[in-house]
Amino acid sequence: MNQTLRCAASPSLALVKYWGKADGGINLPATTSIAVTISHLETVSQVTLGSDRANEPAADEVFIEGEPQPESRFAPFFAAVREALREDLHFRVESVNTFPTGAGLASSSSGFAALATGCTAVAGRRLSGAELSALARVGSGSAARAVFGGFTRFAAGASFAEQIADENHWPELRIVIAVVQRGSKPISSRDAMIRSRDTSPYYADWVSGAQSLAEQAETALVNRDLDTLGRAMRQSYLRMFSTMFTAEPPVIFWLPESVAVIRACEQLRADGISAWETMDAGPQVKVLTTAKHTAQVCDRLHRENPSGELLVVGVGSGPRLLGTGAATASTSA
Template identity: 35%
Template sequence: MLKFTKQQVVAEYLPDTVSPQSMKTFSFAPSNIALCKYWGKRDAELNLPINSSLSVSLAHLGSKTRILLSDTEQDQVVLNDELLAADNSFAVKVIAFIDMFRRGADHKVRVETENNIPTAAGLASSASGFAALMQAVNEFYRLELDLSLQSAFARMGSGSASRSLFTGFVEWQMGQREDGMDSIAAPLAAQWPELRIGLIKVSTAQKPVDSRSGMNRTVATAHLYQSWPMQAAADLSQLHTAIETQDFKLLGQTAEQNALSMHATMIASWPPLLYWQADSVTAMHKIWQLRAEGLSLYFTMDAGPNLKVLFNTADEAEICKQFPDMQVITPFGNQ
């Protein structure tokens, strides 16, 4: 039996009636890459995590969203200039999120979203998507919610969206409250101008098992998962130390082990869940070989086949030579 529904929690922080207005400009939210992963929920309805997590944003890569009043007979969702069918899974999730704030009003909306990263390919498009949607909802309904509340509500659309309301390093606290309102993200003050993230896109196709389903399968069937919360807590502490001391080796080692530990729990689930493709493994071996030869680089992976390479600007030229198709992101600098 549910302790709280999303609607019950959100309603506590909204006015009795809402005042919609068409947005003239788009709200933007960056995608983020978790260095300490979120994997597993203590409450599926509210997307409350079993462990705290820490990410770094991807600067200009992410999602733009605006909401317009519509004179049509049904709500509309437009993704990258394509009008989605009403029963499209993404459209259904978007409108369900809008409904948490619409308060039963009978107006219809048109939601326009643009991603400059592949959708549902393990590059955190849902995180930036629901964070941008939350910002758009806040403006469209003139709610004037602070960022902590927006983070909590964005989390109900996609857990990692709680982190995409911010830039730089961001920590999402797991929280303890049953209503989840202490399960929010906040940015860290630390900057790391020399840090670079390289995107190795093995596949931009939609993954066959979405993260939510994969997470549920892992928690339900993988005995290895029992050790995950302890691993994540230890990794989170190590990452804080690495960021505070600007220790790149510690940052990279911790992020890579955390990612591989998460994927190990997926592989140990049943049926086995393996997001990697052959080219993913080839890239891993190449990174390990380059590191053995003295080049300082590490990788992390979310629930998908694509790799995110961590390195410092001093090694950028050589690493780009080794991976000529890699897209380089500067999280703490101008693009």
């Protein structure tokens, strides 16, 4: 009988962005990113182990929300799993997300973190944090961070991410996610990144200035200084989007509702409330604030975009094994 288990992992939200790939390996970052693993949102993956023996799957299969996925998207990852385990194993994976897929909420980070954890566990192997991070990176650069809970650093040119602080470091931190559109993005993050790198006249400046922002953000994070962290975050996402806006053709993920949320955060700060926004490759806006101010932030954002959805999350832990059984969205915390 084939072995099966389930694994859940949460997305990694970059506070200072990973945008661009370095030469010399798969998904090596051109810029250092600083990130937080967020709570409550999860990818839940059921992983079934097979081999090339009779009556067992001879190829890897991946289904997300019941839909079969292109083999080419996952082939490098599964090849890396077999190399790491030194066994000719194959896997069937069925994944569901408790949040919109492919909509700018870092589903690839939680997805490949769950896959890396689940595939190695179902094979009876336990990797170090660095080894698991390097394996997840092959599937998605941001997944290298999502194998850790709390706060992480993924240094430029590195093959794995590192944990800066665990999920208990900043218990009062909250992230309010303004979901302004639930549908999939018109272009994938990977393709948008490549287009920005290859065609934007500002890409080189983005790379050269990223390290300073990462250092500022890490110091602020360690000191739990939200306003200093927020200013570094704001510069990072705006500089990143400058490479997209000036790509050829331009990549424009922002929607009018996205801009309305950004303006609302400006007004909140003018009123003395720490509310610092960031965005990734998609229209959603993530706002960092504190537990004390969460209700006020949600109230203001709802007034600016009454038809939008608000998700309130905190700092999350790393991937967890759930035992056996079908992957269902109801397992989310």
